[in-house]
Amino acid sequence: MTDLSAAHEFAADPFGERMRLPYARSWPVLGASFVFASNSDALLALAAAAYDNLPAHRLGAVPPVFQVELRLVPAVGGPSGEPPPVRTSSGGGLVMGMVDAANHVIVSPAQRRAVVTVSEDRLAYPYHVRYELIEFAVYLLAARGQELVSLHAACIGGEGRGVLLLGPSGAGKSTLTLQAALDGYDVMAEDGVFVDPKRMRATGVPNYLHVTEQSLPWLEPAARRSVMASPRIRRRSGVEKFEIDLRKEGSGMRPAPEPFDIVATVLLSPQRSDGPLLEPLTRDEAIVRLASDQPYAARQPGWRRFIDNALHRGVWVLRRGADPRATLDALAPWLTLQEAVG
Numbered sequence: 377m378t379d380l381s382a383a384h385e386f387a388a389d390p391f392g393e394r395m396r397l398p399y400a401r402s403w404p405v406l407g408a409s410f411v412f413a414s415n416s417d418a419l420l421a422l423a424a425a426a427y428d429n430l431p432a433h434r435l436g437a438v439p440p441v442f443q444v445e446l447r448l449v450p451a452v453g454g455p456s457g458e459p460p461p462v463r464t465s466s467g468g469g470l471v472m473g474m475v476d477a478a479n480h481v482i483v484s485p486a487q488r489r490a491v492v493t494v495s496e497d498r499l500a501y502p503y504h505v506r507y508e509l510i511e512f513a514v515y516l517l518a519a520r521g522q523e524l525v526s527l528h529a530a531c532i533g534g535e536g537r538g539v540l541l542l543g544p545s546g547a548g549k550s551t552l553t554l555q556a557a558l559d560g561y562d563v564m565a566e567d568g569v570f571v572d573p574k575r576m577r578a579t580g581v582p583n584y585l586h587v588t589e590q591s592l593p594w595l596e597p598a599a600r601r602s603v604m605a606s607p608r609i610r611r612r613s614g615v616e617k618f619e620i621d622l623r624k625e626g627s628g629m630r631p632a633p634e635p636f637d638i639v640a641t642v643l644l645s646p647q648r649s650d651g652p653l654l655e656p657l658t659r660d661e662a663i664v665r666l667a668s669d670q671p672y673a674a675r676q677p678g679w680r681r682f683i684d685n686a687l688h689r690g691v692w693v694l695r696r697g698a699d700p701r702a703t704l705d706a707l708a709p710w711l712t713l714q715e716a717v718g
Contacts (some may be wrong), residue, residue, distance in 0.1 A: 400413045400420075403428070404439065406519075408521065411444070416447075416569070417616055420476060431540060431644055435522060435524075435635060444514065450478075450496055451674070452478045457613075461475075462474065475508075475509075478498075485521055488517060490513035515570075518570060523677070524570040524579075526672065527542065528548070528672075531578055531660055532564065532711070537637050539710050540641045540642060542642065549567070553566045553702055557622065559704065562582075564579070571682060576686070576689065579635045584621060586617040586618065587617060588617050598693060640710050641662075643691070643692070643693050653706040654706050657692065
């Protein structure tokens with residue numbers, strides 16, 4: 377296209393409203409149906425890497441439908457290297473995540489739509505595009521559109537029953553989730569769980585599990601080799617993690633096939649204990665500690681109902697045992713469907 381024709385095209389459509397989006401796919405994600413349309417098969421492939429072969433969780437009789445546009449635009453130059461962090465903003469019923477003029481996401485929960493714009497040069501950073509832009513849109517739409525409480529948490533279980541694992545980064549959520557996956561339990565999520573506060577039904581995106589090399593010394597040699605054969609990703613903190621695909625055939629791991637009924641909420645502690653690992657929290661302790669652990673969720677509309685139902689089922693502190701399996705064994709009364717602790 378010549379400079380003249382490009383200028384004419386821009387003058388005729390300055391907002392890109394007539395951009396053709398010939399590529400389209402849909403996936404069941406977080407209890408809903410997400411329809412993606414894009415002008416780039418490479419950009420759509422990043423969504424496929426995240427959402428292919430996920431179990432179709434259903435939280436209601438009819439899954440809501442959300443639409444996400446993935447728009448690839450020309451590179452704009454600027455600094456090379458790792459993209460800067462996403463800056464968030466909102467107004468007029470819109471929620472926005474901005475990296476720069478050519479890399480951003482705009483979400484309209486009321487319209488059940490989002491637009492993700494990515495420049496061609498950012499395709500060299502698929503991790504950032506997938507987790508910081510595409511996931512931004514999907515998580516916000518699913519949570520706001522279904523009135524779910526969005527938790528920074530892991531969730532494991534089996535036979536439709538699950539345990540929420542909360543705690544700050546470094547508390548051991550991923551390590552404990554890895555041990556649970558290797559021991560045959562279902563994995564709902566390792567970092568993001570979405571709960572219907574009325575019924576305490578939880579869903580997530582059981583696609584990847586991220587663990588550091590420090591999580592591996594306790595594993596059997598074959599399991600360690602399998603994990604170390606997984607691709608590595610680098611967090612913004614500089615920490616490198618193995619990205620284990622739970623959906624990979626032969627992994628021996630089970631993405632949760634259906635939403636979980638939450639039977640207990642557990643706050644992980646970095647403290648080790650040679651005695652009992654589980655300690656119940658009083659009502660007042662639980663309210664304070666959960667709000668401190670989940671500052672974003674604690675300001676969402678469904679938080680009070682979530683707290684009431686979590687307290688009814690029990691909130692616990694779990695200290696570390698001699699190894700991850702010993703810590704996991706403390707949860708066995710819930711995970712094996714025996715009589716609940718207490």
